[in-house]
Amino acid sequence: xxxxxxxxxxxxxxxxxxxxxxxxxxxxxxxxxxxxxxxxxxxxxxxxxxxxxxxxxxxxxxxxxxxxxxxxxxxxxxxxxxxxxxxxxxxxxxxxxxxxxxxxxxxxxxxxxxxxxxxxxxxxxxxxxxxxxxxxxxxxxxxxxxxxxxxxxxxxxxxxxxxxxxxxxxxxxxxxxxxxxxxxxxxxxxxxxxxxxxxxxxxxxxxxxxxxxxxxxxxxxxxxxxxxxxxxxxxxxxxxxxxxxxxxxxxxxxxxxxxxxxxxxxxxxxxxxxxxxxxxxxxxxxxxxxxxxxxxxxxxxxxxxxxxxxxxxxxxxxxxxxxxxxxxxxxxxxxxxxxxxxxxxxxxxxxxxxxxxxxxxxxxxxxxxxxxxxxxxxxxxxxxxxxxxxxxxxxxxxxxxxxxxxxxxxxxxxxxxxxxxxxxxxxxxxxxxxxxxxxxxxxxxxxxxxxxxxxxxxxxxxxxxxxxxxxxxxxxxxxxxxxxxxxxxxxxxxxxxxxxxxxxxxxxxxxxxxxxxxxxxxxxxxxxxxxxxxxxxxxxxxxxxxxxxxxxxxxxxxxxxxxxxxxxxxxxxxxxxxxxxxxxxxxxxxxxxxxxxxxxxxxxxxxxxxxxxxxxxxxxxxxxxxxxxxxxxxxxxxxxxxxxxxxxxxxxxxxxxxxxxxxxxxxxxxxxxxxxxxxxxxxxxxxxxxxxxxxxxxxxxxxxxxxxxxxxxxxxxxxxxxxxxxxxxxxxxxxxxxxxxxxxxxxxxxxxxxxxxxxxxxxxxxxxxxxxxxxxxxxxx
Amino acid sequence: xxxxxxxxxxxxxxxxxxxxxxxxxxxxxxxxxxxxxxxxxxxxxxxxxxxxxxxxxxxxxxxxxxxxxxxxxxxxxxxxxxxxxxxxxxxxxxxxxxxxxxxxxxxxxxxxxxxxxxxxxxxxxxxxxxxxxxxxxxxxxxxxxxxxxxxxxxx
Ligand code: FES
Ligand code: FES
Numbered sequence: 001x002x003x004x005x006x007x008x009x010x011x012x013x014x015x016x017x018x019x020x021x022x023x024x025x026x027x028x029x030x031x032x033x034x035x036x037x038x039x040x041x042x043x044x045x046x047x048x049x050x051x052x053x054x055x056x057x058x059x060x061x062x063x064x065x066x067x068x069x070x071x072x073x074x075x076x077x078x079x080x081x082x083x084x085x086x087x088x089x090x091x092x093x094x095x096x097x098x099x100x101x102x103x104x105x106x107x108x109x110x111x112x113x114x115x116x117x118x119x120x121x122x123x124x125x126x127x128x129x130x131x132x133x134x135x136x137x138x139x140x141x142x143x144x145x146x147x148x149x150x151x152x153x154x155x156x157x158x159x160x161x162x163x164x165x166x167x168x169x170x171x172x173x174x175x176x177x178x179x180x181x182x183x184x185x186x187x188x189x190x191x192x193x194x195x196x197x198x199x200x201x202x203x204x205x206x207x208x209x210x211x212x213x214x215x216x217x218x219x220x221x222x223x224x225x226x227x228x229x230x231x232x233x234x235x236x237x238x239x240x241x242x243x244x245x246x247x248x249x250x251x252x253x254x255x256x257x258x259x260x261x262x263x264x265x266x267x268x269x270x271x272x273x274x275x276x277x278x279x280x281x282x283x284x285x286x287x288x289x290x291x292x293x294x295x296x297x298x299x300x301x302x303x304x305x306x307x308x309x310x311x312x313x314x315x316x317x318x319x320x321x322x323x324x325x326x327x328x329x330x331x332x333x334x335x336x337x338x339x340x341x342x343x344x345x346x347x348x349x350x351x352x353x354x355x356x357x358x359x360x361x362x363x364x365x366x367x368x369x370x371x372x373x374x375x376x377x378x379x380x381x382x383x384x385x386x387x388x389x390x391x392x393x394x395x396x397x398x399x400x401x402x403x404x405x406x407x408x409x410x411x412x413x414x415x416x417x418x419x420x421x422x423x424x425x426x427x428x429x430x431x432x433x434x435x436x437x438x439x440x441x442x443x444x445x446x447x448x449x450x451x452x453x454x455x456x457x458x459x460x461x462x463x464x465x466x467x468x469x470x471x472x473x474x475x476x477x478x479x480x481x482x483x484x485x486x487x488x489x490x491x492x493x494x495x496x497x498x499x500x501x502x503x504x505x506x507x508x509x510x511x512x513x514x515x516x517x518x519x520x521x522x523x524x525x526x527x528x529x530x531x532x533x534x535x536x537x538x539x540x541x542x543x544x545x546x547x548x549x550x551x552x553x554x555x556x557x558x559x560x561x562x563x564x565x566x567x568x569x570x571x572x573x574x575x576x577x578x579x580x581x582x583x584x585x586x587x588x589x590x591x592x593x594x595x596x597x598x599x600x601x602x603x604x605x606x607x608x609x610x611x612x613x614x615x616x617x618x619x620x621x622x623x624x625x626x627x628x629x630x631x632x633x634x635x636x637x638x639x640x641x642x643x644x645x646x647x648x649x650x651x652x653x654x655x656x657x658x659x660x661x662x663x664x665x666x667x668x669x670x671x672x673x674x675x676x677x678x679x680x681x682x683x684x685x686x687x688x689x690x691x692x693x694x695x696x697x698x699x700x701x702x703x704x705x706x707x708x709x710x711x712x713x714x715x716x717x718x719x720x721x722x723x724x725x726x727x728x729x730x731x732x733x734x735x736x737x738x739x740x741x742x743x744x745x746x747x748x749x750x751x752x753x754x755x756x757x758x759x760x761x762x763x764x765x766x767x768x769x770x771x772x773x774x775x776x777x778x779x780x781x
Numbered sequence: 782x783x784x785x786x787x788x789x790x791x792x793x794x795x796x797x798x799x800x801x802x803x804x805x806x807x808x809x810x811x812x813x814x815x816x817x818x819x820x821x822x823x824x825x826x827x828x829x830x831x832x833x834x835x836x837x838x839x840x841x842x843x844x845x846x847x848x849x850x851x852x853x854x855x856x857x858x859x860x861x862x863x864x865x866x867x868x869x870x871x872x873x874x875x876x877x878x879x880x881x882x883x884x885x886x887x888x889x890x891x892x893x894x895x896x897x898x899x900x901x902x903x904x905x906x907x908x909x910x911x912x913x914x915x916x917x918x919x920x921x922x923x924x925x926x927x928x929x930x931x932x933x934x935x936x
Contacts, residue, residue, distance in 0.1 A: 012874065019882025020870040020889060022817020022857045029816040114802070205917050207821045207829050207883040257819070257883025258917050289822045487881025487918045661877060669880060669919030695822035695915075703908045703921040710922055 005567065007500045007724045010661030014491045014511065015255065025254035027211040027227050028286060035213075036065055038275060038285035039116035041106040041123050042294060043098035046134065046362040046688025047145070048127035050096055050105070057122040058108060063115035066279050067123070068107045070095040073274060078243035085233065085265040086160050087151045087172060090328040090365070092241070092270045097130070099147055099327035100364050101688050102294025109275050109283055132362045132688055136302055136324035139170040139361045146170060147327055147360035156236060157523075158462055162613060163333055172325070173333035173358040175340035177616030179412055180351030182308075185316025189308035193388050197380035198755045199738075200682040201300035201324065204369055205700050208257020209292045212268040214275070215282035222277070224251045226269055229259045229484050230524040231514040237266040238273050246516075249273075253514040256486035260673070261368035262296050263486070264526055265331060293693040297683060298369035299335060300324040303343065303380035308351070312392055314403055316351035319343040321377060323366070325358050330367035332358040338460060339373030341616055344412050345381040346422050346456040346627065347403035352412045354616065362688050370670060371457065371734040372527055375677070378455035379756060382739030386451070387752065396743065397430045400454055414617040417625055419727065421653030421717035425629035426454045428713045432649040433631035440646075442748075445638050448646065449748025453739035454629040457731060458622035460527045461608040466520030467537035468601045471545050473594045475504050475569045475583030482514040482522035483534045488730050489662045490530050496658050497535050497723050501542035503566025504583070520601070528626060528728025531658060535723035537604040544600030552590045553581055606721075624719050627653045628732045630671070630740035632707075636748045638767060641760030643679060643745060645707040652732035653715040656725030660714060663729050667712035670733030676701040678738040680757050786847050790815070791859025799846050805839075806830045808846035809856060817857045817886035821915070828914030831887035832856050838891045840913075857886040860893070869893045872931035873924075880918035888914050892928055901932055 018024040055067045070093035074081045081095060082088040094105045106123050110116035131145035138144050150167035153160070166172060186192060212226040222244065228234050231251045239246045256263060268285050276283045287295060301323050308316035321343055325332030340356030389399035404422045411417055430436075433450055440448035468480040479498050485491045495509035502509075512519060522534060550564045553571040557564075557580065565574045572580020581589070587596055606623040633647040650671040657663045680699055684691045692698045712733070718725030738756060746752045751766030783798045790813060797812045809815040809832065818841055821829030825843035832841045833855035860867040869892050872878070879885045888911065895902060895910045902910065907928045916924065 013877065013879075015882065016874045016877070016879065017866070019879050019885050020857070020866065020873045021861075022815075022886040024882055026816070026819075026883070028810075028819070029814075031814070114800075207827065207881070207915065207917055208819070209821075256881060258881045260917070286820075289824070487879075487883075489880070665877060665880065665920070665923065668922055672919030672921060673917065694824055695826035696824050700915055700917060701919070701921075702913075702915060703911045703924065706908070706921050706925075 004500055004724060006496045006506050007658050008656070010659055011492065011496060011506050013489055014495060015485065026208060026257060027213055027225050027254060030213055030225055032215060032282040035282045035284055036109045036111060036279060037113040037116050038272065038283060039108050039113065039120050040104045041120045041125070043094065043101055043103040043105055045098055045127055045129055046101050047130040047132045048098050049130055050094060050098065051126035051128055053106060054124040055106060058119040061119045061122060063111040064108060064119045065281065066109040066275065067119070068275065068278065069093060070105065079274065080241050083237055083241055083266045083270050084154055084328060085156060085331050086154055086163055086333040087329045088154050089148055089151050092274060100362050101690065102364055103327065107271060107275060109279055133170065134361055134363060134685065134688055136300065136322045136359050136361055140322055140357055140359045142169065144170060147362060159460065160334060162610065170360040171357050172329050172360060173336050175337045175354070175356040175616065176614060177341055177352060177354035177412060178614065179617070182316045182318050182351040182353040185308040185351040189310050189315060191309040193307045193309070193384060195384050195387060195754060196302060196304045197383055199301045199376045199379055200756060201363065201366060202298040202677055202681045202683055203293060203698060204260040204262035204296065204298065206258030206260060206262055209287040209289055210263060210267050210295060211284065211286040212272040213282065213284040214272045216276060216280060222249045222273055224249065224269060224273060226251065226253060227256050227263055228253055229263045229486060229526050230265055231482050231484065231516055232521045233265055233524065234269050235516045238269060241270045242273060251516045253484050256484055259486040260370045261526055264368050264524055267295060290694055293683065293690060294364045296330065297326065297364050297366045299332065299366040299373060299376065301376035303377055305380050305384050307384060307388060309388060309392065312394060314347065314349050317344045317349050319354045321356040323358050323373060324361050324363065326361060326363040326365040328365040329358060330365045332366060335368065335373035338458065339377050341413050341611060341621060342374060342456060342458060343377035343381065346405050348405055348409065349412065363685065368526055370673065371731045374457040375674060375734050375738065378453070378735050379738045382453035382455055382736060383742055383754065386743040386746065397426060397435055397452055400426055413611060413621045415619060415621045419655060419717045419719040420625055420627060421715040422454060422456060422627035424715045424717065425627050425651045425653055428715060429629035429631040429649055429651045432711070432713060433633060433647065440633060446635050447638060447748045448633060448635045449744045449746070450631070450633050451740045451742065451744030451747055452629065452631045453736040453743060454627065455735045456625050456627045457735055459529050459532065459624050459728060461606055461623040463523035463529060463533060464603060464605040465522045465533035465537040466603040467534060467541045468520060468599060469498055469538060469541040469545055471502065471598045473584060473587035473596045475508055477502060477504060477509045478512050479509060479538055480512045480519045481534055481538065482519040483530045484514055484525040486525065488666065489659065490525070492662065493531050493658045494534060494538050497538050498542050500724070501539050502546060504569050528730040528732065531726050531728050532624065532722050533604055535726060537602045539723045540602035540604060541600040544602065545598050548598050549586050552586050556581060556589045624722070624727050626727050626732050628735040630736040632740045632744040634741060634744040634748055636745060636763060641763035643758060643763065645675065645741065647709040648707040649711055649713060650733045651713040651715060652729055653717050654729045654732070655719040655722045655727030656716050657714050658724065658726050663714055664712045666729045667733035668710065670731060671737050672701050674734040674737035675705060678741050678756060678758060680759065682757050787850055788846065788854060789851060790854045791856060801847060803846045804842055805832065805844045805846045805849060806841040809841060815856045815858050819883060828887045828891065829884050831890050831914065833890050833894055836894060836897060838894045855890065857889055867893065868934045869931045872927040872934060876923050876927040876930050878920050878923040878927040880920055884914060884916045888916070888924055892931060896931060902928065
């Protein structure tokens, strides 16, 4: 491949100046005459029947424009009162039952937020409490109280077309994988290891909570401004919800104040669209932080692993993973499927049996979170890899290296792996933490240890990205893409790709922000897919423009097409840049006038072969893999149980890095979040009530939680069909953090923690159990 | 009940009609359209609504507007002279100390105040000062580098 000029450079973000000055557009800044605000009355019960709602006092309050209930929505002709990306199970407002604390029940629209909130106090709802199921394992058992009586597939996404309608169970999706004969492996094993690992529900916590604004324009078209990661999906959802053609709905997305998976699929949009249609006024609903906790969460999970070992080698593994998807499935089934098939790890294991379950409970709904369920399964298999290697007295890094899949070998699904820098990532992590160096020093009360972990995630496949690239006669370029800039730097990376392909400078490329009237379909901005998928679409569209430019230039310059080069805004015969043509000249030669445009469009839609419903096998379950490794050195205070992460290395196989500096930033940013999830983040429930549902009570990492040494390493194994060899990187940094820390803690203390988060109390309890000393202070349970 | 409140914001006197319960955040956003001041938690725990009050960082969501009459309030809209960026803003760009940028105005103002109080803070002192500002994108390493860069720019 010839040397690239802009791809591979750490150019600055396109939006940096607008962000340091606070001028960047968010949905919260959009002003509109007569804009109304929303407040929502939510359920105080985890499960209850709605007996009656009295709302007339609220309706009579000055400044209140509309008070709407779910029963009223259900009675609207043409409106579909239920929505959801996998199953249509979520009512816009509760109709006859509430299924979790915080379930929306009544919406008030008023002239301002305070008025709307005050009106909520005047609404009375009578409930009859119903049996509740909160524990994911209980919920999965037959005979437990049912959250939904039946469930209906949404039928929107190709990769979810195997969802089946069901009833009389809380398990809404069950993924199975069967490779080899796992029972035979257990019979013939010399050692069998059985462990259970848990991850709690947690919060995404984008600093900008969800916010949606809807108005009708003079043509009665439904205009939506919303903080979403999936504008194309939102349009499809609203079309179904409202019974309107897709071209009567326009979804626009400005910049997001973070997403991390929280802002995917339909969230506030169906409700706000209805409120705007009912009031015929512009309406905005901005969630409070407390409501954010009740709207979407990261899946809590229980993973049971049983692993057979013979002669120091893993011969079989059985995984049972239960994902708590809360009261509504949201995208839970896709998470269970995609993380499910990776839950035995990126290792050579001949006999594998996986059962991964998506389970309803009476908790707030769980959806996509940076890593898409994979951190929960890596937490399990990488913790167990260390348990086994310690027990067998084999070096944990060597143990992993011995089992790690190599280029072309089949994954547990049967799919051969390509561009798979797993071993390289492990090696780099081990070297950076000085794995074979001397043991860190201890003192009387503080002990140190090192830990390492590796893992892999597969990109969502199939999925689709469309792009339109438009070049103007002055050589400037507009890229029309529905990829949402939520901080990950997609505007910058896509501009680098277009500039590279078209031979113009980076500053000449402008990204048109998502607008379903203008920018083509894109599945979602998530899952580390945009650089690869949208990057390919933008590159292909740019190539089509280039072909046209070259056609004109070849005639004008009397040159062969193959000899032409586009660079620095000029087209010339290779080796003679001076004698070429500027873009302006090419446009003049083609059109005879300025102000003209050339358009290229492309749709990139890599296919997958669906996994077999009984065996989970597929010759191609994914388009690419992104391996990760983490290495940690920790210091544990034996008296307080406090863990200090002294050193942390995040290693990721990004493919060719389009913007290396930003890849590092993705790895480290993701790792910081996951450090929080490892050491303290947890939504704590008691009888279905969330006990820490505000930022006063739920802690996320601050600058003080940074490890002293904190670095990232890029392993660039080019992908043959990636744009310039690139893959994705948004989630890589989250994948292997938790087990690396737990493994380091065991190395330091001998205590093995199996339940996240790793709190000081759990460590003290572990120390006390390991070494019960008379007189040691009682540790609270 | 609305009352007239005189606020001094970014060097200008602003006459607003506010309710007693209106926070400084509401006054700045809803009445003066200063969109850099953002609500992340509403309970004084995240720092996205940070403004400078007589040069010191405070959470605008947690202060009643009527309590800060006549005091000097600064938002990032008031930084930088004649369209040029403030050195702290330059440092944030240079060190790439932002991703989504939602937390950035709050951080920029807090760093400005930090360097005015302590022109050459250690890494630990900077971390201590910035603890109340949260960044879920996890730009902390870059933000600490921006503090270093801004500190050198001042030297
Ligand atoms: S919004 Fe004011 S501190 Fe969070
Ligand atoms: S840059 Fe996104 S929260 Fe700080």
